[in-house]
Amino acid sequence: MMLRKLKASIKALLRKSPYKIIRAVDYNRFEAIEETLRALKRRGYAPKVIADGGANVGSFSLLADEIFGPNVKIHMFDPQPACAPALEALAAKRGFLYHAAAMSAKSDENVHFVVDPVAVTTGAYVEEFATPSSVSVPTIALDDVFTNWLRKDDRALLKLDLQGWELEALKGGRGSLRNIEVVLIEVAFYAKSHEPTIAQLVQFFDDAGFELYDIASIYPRPRDNRPRHGDFVFVRSSSALCEDKAWA
Known part of the structure; x- marks a missing residue:
């Protein structure tokens, strides 16, 4: 009884303080994509065009529209x-543009896409060969999509979450990249199949x-908290976002 009263008293005091007590566990990795986008906005970034590669059900597109809208033009790419x-x-209700295809180095080809044919999944990926669980997309x-009309003053944002197919998608956008200011891209800390290395992406x-500007998230594997993938932000070196390099 005394112990319960003591715990209740401590909790009541903590609720009135800026502190909290947590169990001793591994240090948390972080997930701060929303905060990263809001920080870019606070620094004056205002894209007129956003390309959401690997849109899934449109969560990122909705977030980006909330932060940068209402006049931003959003393109969603997903073959699932x-x-x-x-x-x-979303396209009908919000006016987003929907491309039911896999972003890649070339258009009008087909790739083997491993996916649940019925359920929505965030782990769908391109495979080199056909498998019983793959579909041709x-x-x-x-x-x-962008080369003929995208301009530098559109300050475009490209987001790529393609489960290892990001470099192939970038190869198909070399011209567009000249007029893209910010890229948010998923990276793998170690490859499971054909994922590009972080060094390859940085070199590209x-x-x-572009230069590496921020790290928006790091996702660890549960058994030992080692990073397995994350989201990096690259910004065009000539962008005003890169001008302030002061330490404090």
Whole structure:
């Protein structure tokens, strides 16, 4: 009885303080994509065009619209059949543009896409060969969507969450990248199959005139808290976002 009263008293005091007590566990990794986008906005970033590669059911598109809208033009890319109803509904209701294809180096080809044919999943991915769980889906190159009209003053944002297919998608957008200011991209700390290494991605962006600007998230594997994948932010080196390099 005395112990319960003591615990209740301590909890009451903590509720009035800025502190909290937690169990001793491994240090948490972080998930701060929303805060990263809001921080970019606070620093003056205001994209007019957003490309959501690997849109799934449109959660990122809705978040980006909430932060940067209402006049931003949003393109959603995802080939998953199970995601189509949600993305079609968003396109109809919110005016987002929906491309039911896998972003890749070239348009009008087909790739083997491993996916649950009925349920929505965030783990769908491109496979080199057909498997019993893969479906054939069309591809689309970023340049075939944006090259003819995208301008630097659109300050475009490209988000890529393609489960290891990001570098192929970037190869199909070399022209568009000249007029893209910010890229939010999923990275793998170690490969399971064909994921590009972080070094390969950094080199690609360095060659394209971007610099690593921020790390928006790190996701660990539960058994030992080792990072397995995350989301990096690359910004064009000529962007005003990169001008302030003061330490404090």
